[in-house]
Amino acid sequence: MTACPALFISAPASGQGKTTLTAGLARLHRRLGRRVRVFKTGPDFLDPMILGRAAGTPVYSLDLWMVGEAACRQLLEEAAQTADVILVEGVMGLFDGTPSSADLAAAFGIPVAAVISAQSLAQTFGAIAFGLARFRPDLPFHGVLANRTGSPRHADMVRESLPSDIRWLGHVPADRHIELPDRHLGLVQANEIDDLEVRLERAADALAGTQLADLPPPVEFGHPAAAPRAARVPHLAGLRIAVARDDAFSFIYPANLDLLAALGAQIEYFSPLDDEPVPAHADALYLPGGYPELHAPLLARNHRSAASIRAHANAGRRIVAECGGMLYLLDSLTDKVGRTTPMLGLMPGDATLAARFVSLGMQQQHGRLGTLTGHTFHYSRLVTPLEPVGHAMHPVTHLRGEAIFHHGSIVASYMHAYWPSNPAFAASLFKDAPGELRATATGTAA
Template structure:
């Protein structure tokens, strides 16, 4: 097997959030898919909603790349594998290019991926060139491929903006300010594609702008090398959950699910069964239940009215089978959820209540170390929510933000339920989740992250 694969690749990034990275990445993916190319898209950092849009545009699952949460070698492996199968690799950055630790620039440097900068030019003219100059020269190790001026009013505005760029070698183009191609947002980010009946039309309009630009041709190839694994790093998940039937909630209310988490379960031999708390009458038969995050507050009335399904969740938890709940999944297990001054009855599996707020309550990557089975399991993930919860359980651990080490989310364990606001990345510690779903996890005492 070759130790290196080559494939055209770009990192799509910006000076800040809200610049239009997702729109441009989706437009590029859609354009090349329409040319018959296989496009593999990745997203830097923890994110659920942007990847949903990018999956519709590319027709392929979107995975996370993050040097801390995912790890350098896992990132390297995913890029190496993608380069052998895809005609183009696109990576959407997170926040601004240099924001966070690690950040999009770090990933670009690590793997030698050229950068396409997307800059919102809606409220500027020649100052656009100064921003480009600053991004290009801030970190000389980075390689810039081009720049797209986004949200431009018209041809004259585009000329003012693009003529201000001093770096003549950069490819450039502009995206017009067109609401028909923009992607609607709400409190946790973009709306989910399943909620947009015209998502295909929006993506096609955006792709049309790529087709008329210098970016219509594939970028140069990048060489991606296979990682070298030590004996201690070998994957030991094979058959660890053989024929274990794991039920996963997945619908418009519970859609915040990493493909990598599902893949880990399948790699371990589990049988994954999806269920919809919105539409199904009851839980299907299974050995364990996984309730990921999502928008239970948006669909609270429908969730609370599905009484037979709620009853089946309570019976499942009462049976002693393992239940893993993250963020919105945890809120669903509580007694009550207050959204827009209205109280909605939830499952009542965990004694407690939650309330939605108009301001962000928590955001950021986090790690937690949990003592169990006479060992310490180090888990990584993140949180992002607009709610607060009052839960009548003593926490077994509390996460710490990365890299600040500020205190983060509580981890709760009650009966067979493990719950937290934290969204876990299973491959950060597969052994922990294998023990949990196998019901061989013996929790010991309160601990924190490192």
């Protein structure tokens, strides 16, 4: 087993400042010369971008269902071998979801630091902290930090409200120059925040005087009886996969790219936003999710990139598209103010952005090669004459989830799949997907 100082940063709800302070803490440890590894709980693409910039290393997802407990343990154990400190940011509130952040922290014995926004609170702060600390006896609770305090006296008031056996970790004053900007789907992408480095350094400064600046207790990861990670069969040996990657197509799990490489694929990136063509030698193309709606006029003007994707499709070469990548393939995309922009026209259909999210939650696909896990989160509605070849389903309710489309050489869905959950299934998407997808269970209509 490998031991490493580790801390789980959670909160009573979303919007408390978890990501801001986790990123600031990662930057502080890094500034102190420590090797930092950060993980994010649950399915998320945006928070890891911020956390990765702060830590200087890629941020991987941990989720007891989507990733699996054994794979989460393996990721943590591998990180512990080289890191001086491990930070895990929770998702939503500490006990929200099935599985929850608390489930993950308890499973691996990672002490929990609760970030509580003290804005508009005084002594009730202590009641919230009491509930978080006592709700689950098996949870290794480390202490609480007050975020967004209004004054030194305000910080004293919330500190005095704590029961004596709940550790006070300090406070961070309210500061609009620390807070991270957001929009629909979550935080603004790291590359789009011009002063991100300034904000990260300012957050690190604010945390330097708190107990979070100290190394947390060591946690032992791994298990003496744990089997080593199974060797990857090179299902994609020699396959050349082009991956669209820029601010319009950025929702990519690092673990997915790792898997493609482990399966033998050769990966090359290109940017539709920069009007770069698909590499001419690519055997397959991956269009991940992102924000095509924010860049639709530019994408429509970038004829060189569009022509190369159409040529790739017309040559019968595989295209795997998820969420925003699928929207790019449609006839048109209409934004929230009613502006309609033509897209590639490779998949019949039109999508329209709604004012609030249309679908949110975990999803899974079943097929002849087993189950592929993932999630969905989008604000657009799709109207298409295409008949799905199957549907994903919700893992708890078993209600029918996102449609899976196969059109020509295109395999597309709103679902963001976590490919390491089933490497053989993932490989089939780039090779013999139609047969696999036709075996996908349809579930029960919601």
